[in-house]
Amino acid sequence: MKFEHHSISKDQHLDLFKGILKPRLIEEKMLVLLRQGKISKWFSGIGQEAIAVGVAKSLKPDEYILPMHRNLGVFTQRNIPLYRLFSQWQGKGKGFTKGRDRSFHFGTQEYNIIGMISHLGPQLGVADGIGLAHRLKNENAVTAVFTGEGGTSEGDFHEALNVASVWQLPVLFCVENNGYGLSTPTHEQFNCEHIADKALGYGMESHIIDGNNIVEVFTKVNEIAESVRQNPRPILLEFKTFRRRGHEEASGTKYVPEELMKHWEKLDPVDNYELFLLESKFLTRKEISSLKSELKSEIDEHLKLANEEVEIEADEAIELQDVYKLHEFDNQKPSSQKTELRFIDAISDGLKQSMEKYEDLVIMGQDVAEYGGVFKITDGFVEKFGKDRVRNTPICESAIISAAMGLSIKGIKSVVEMQFGDFVTSGFNPLVNYLAKVHYRWGQNADVVIRMPCGAGVGAGPFHSQTNEAWFTKTPGLKVVYPSCPQDAKGLLAASIEDPNPVLFFEHKALYRSIREEVSDDYFTLELGKANLIQEGNDLSVITYGAAVHWAREVLKEHPTISADLIDLRTLSPLDEEAIFESVKKTGKVIILQEDSVFGGIASDISALISEHCFEHLDAPIKRVASLPTPIPFAKNLEDQYLGKLKFEEALIRLNKY
Structure with a gap:
């Protein structure tokens, strides 16, 4: 490996080495604890430290990173106190999920890290939403999101890249091509030479980077990140590396040919970089030994703190309370001045007044801009609010719902229109597994309303007529609203948008133009949960x-x-x-x-x-x-x-x- 680089000073070399050494030593300790039964599961990133550390060092502290299982270096690089990580892995209270989720399934706004879920794909769309927020706020910032080579086969990967390219979002899609998706080799995952080649179909720039060379990762990503800050656009980065341990430790690696394993052991990012520093006389063996001792002492000290922490107490009231973000209803009473409106007009009026109340509220959906939506509810909105806030989307329900989650992370409310409520199935995963669970898991709310034109009576057949509210009423973390008249529809929609939790707002299509009544002219709210x-x-x-x-x-x-x-x-x-x-x-x-x-x-x-x-x-x-x-x-x-x-x-x- 070549580690010399004209822009890297001796001090920077030493800093990079400390960066990749720390997660390596933590991992080695965790593997011991796993064998001792002191932690329940471990996803090892040994041999891949250079990617997480190099990317994290290339981003500014206030820029978001969305890591995965094998990206411990992201967390250590953001200087999260180790005892909090250890508490997280032990399911204790000083972790980030109050014992509700394990390993790296968490996020933290304090450190601008947004955690993964086991359904890997949605976080790519979440990164899109964060990137969109940067563009809407005119922030020169970049977001980095990780996935593995196996994840590039998921539909969410393709949807997220497509949306990012169409909207020119400042997102680095970091793919760790580590050879195997659990036990399935790459040639059984995709039929192209490089994952980077997939960018071509989306009109995106891409780069292939040696993922085991910390200097190459840092210098190239740093250069690319600065370019994206100045010229916002998505870029696909393929990091060539290898997973030298099992998908998780119980899986083992018997399926990997011995000669392949030996080949990648010779390319170990920590060992090779250490040898370079010794040969360059940047460090002596004594200094390296001292550094390792110092880091091991820090690890042991923080482990002691985590071990001494009491087990988390089960409290039913707290568990129930944390499913939703607490929200105090603002009762804005209806005005006495009224106008007769159809059901559809009341929804449009309520949506318009909410757009006026919240100056950064974003509407997203297929054909919602110039066309006004298939039911014309947003007709004229582009002229009033502009295309930044009234956004036509590709047919990418999963990526758009995930992007709405990303907007919420950046404090922006959004309303997503399903062209028909039936089509929500294409975005079912992020809705029920990400948005619904995110506040309970680590305290981040999903300030999103999904509008759901639904119902029979209009001769639309099996794919445009379902009323599928029962799919969601059984999902803790979602709110489900289903009005029957124009006055209620307007007031409940306003309240749903005010509520910081994810709301499914069902609108029966047969009522759109058949039901009319006097509706209060001014903005008002009706409390959710009241019959x-x-x-x-x-x-x-x-x-x-x-x-x-x-x-x-x-x-x-x-x-x-x-x-x-x-x-x-x-x-x-x-x-x-x-x-x-x-x-x-x-x-x-x-x-x-x-x-x-x-x-x-x-x-x-x-x-x-x-x-x-x-x-x-x-x-x-x-x-x-x-x-x-x-x-x-x-x-x-x-x-x-x-x-x-x-x-x-x-x-x-x-x-x-x-």
């Missing part, structure tokens, strides 16, 4: 939401002798259990109406809650009315048969007579 008692009665309780509210109103109007409470839930998570229980205890009979298929829908959970809490008040079995357990058909007569709407009247009459 609306539309009408009161004594015979039975009807509990519903969305378009089904109007089904119920129509039927009840045709049967004036049935005295019913009609509850519009409005918010499905958090659920207004108090309103439900109060009504059921009064009437003794309850029918739960939903558009979703019956099995596994929210009606099932509401039914269970009523059974647990109101059983002694019931005068009849709980009745659920919902749609058929089939995909949603296209033809009108088939769609009518599918929906629970036609079944509701008979079920209501029968329950009333029970």
Whole structure:
């Protein structure tokens, strides 16, 4: 290896050496502790230290890095106290996740490090969001995000590169090509000579770097990073290296040919650099020995602190409290001055007023800019707010939801429009595994609203008509809002945008242009988690939401002798259990109406809650009315048969007579 470089002084050489030596010594200690059973798992980066350290040294302390399992050098380079890392790995309170996640699955705003999740791909899109925030704030900064050669096969990799290229985001995509994805060699992962070649398809610049040469990593990345600060753009960096230990220690390396292992052992980044420093007379063996002793003493001292720390106490109240970022609702009351609006116009009005209230709020989605969205909700927004804030996106749902997470990390709110709620499946992973869990895991909130045009009744067939709220109501960390009328839609949307947690905002397409009412003109909010008692009665309780509210109103109007409470839930998570229980205890009979298929829908959970809490008040079995357990058909007569709407009247009459 060639370590001489005209720009690197003796002091810088020594600093680089200390940088790669420290994570090596920590790793060697961790492997001992793993064998002793004092830590539960370890993902070794031995032989790859030069990449993490070189990249981290090339970035400024306030620039974000998104590392992975084998990037211990990022954390040590950012000078995180070692006892906090050791506490993290032991699941103790002075770590970064309160014992809720392990190893390197954490982030810290204090050190501008954003942690990975086991589903590797989303962090690439998160880096896009951070890069987008830099551009929106006119900051000359770069973001570095890591992945492995196996991760480049994931769709998130390609989506993130595409978005970064289209938007010219200042992101360094750092790919550690370490030979194997667990036990699968690179030639079974992709069929191109270099990962760097993949950049060509996205119109991106790329570089191949010797990942075992700390001087080459540092000098090249440092030069590239400074160039990106001055001329923002994404760059793909492929670091050639090798993973000399198992994917994690339990995996072993029996699948690696012995001669290949020996070849890479000779290219060890620490051993070779140490030899260079000795031969260059930058260090003596005695000085190296002294440095290692000093670092080992630091490691032992901090391990002692972590070992002496008490085990974390399980406290149910704290666990439940930390699922969401605490938010004090700001009750901004509706104005008395009103204008009759359709459901769709109320949503557009609420969105527009939120854009005015939050001057950096960003809307992202397919065709939302000049075209105004497929339903024209954002029509005219580009002229008023500009293309920086009203952004057309490629068809990359996963990358865009992840990018919204990145914007939140930088303190920017965003609204993401799914062209149809059905398409959220393409972004399901970052939504339920990243956004939903991130505050619970390490205290970072996801200030994101996902708008979800949904529902049947418009003859749109199986892929444009689903009402899939039950996928999300069972996911802790997400809030789910589902209004039924224009006034509620406007106030709830404003409150959802104010809320710093991730919100799924369902908008029933069949209501867009069929329902209208007087809507308050000014900006106002309605509290999430509060149901609306539309009408009161004594015979039975009807509990519903969305378009089904109007089904119920129509039927009840045709049967004036049935005295019913009609509850519009409005918010499905958090659920207004108090309103439900109060009504059921009064009437003794309850029918739960939903558009979703019956099995596994929210009606099932509401039914269970009523059974647990109101059983002694019931005068009849709980009745659920919902749609058929089939995909949603296209033809009108088939769609009518599918929906629970036609079944509701008979079920209501029968329950009333029970």
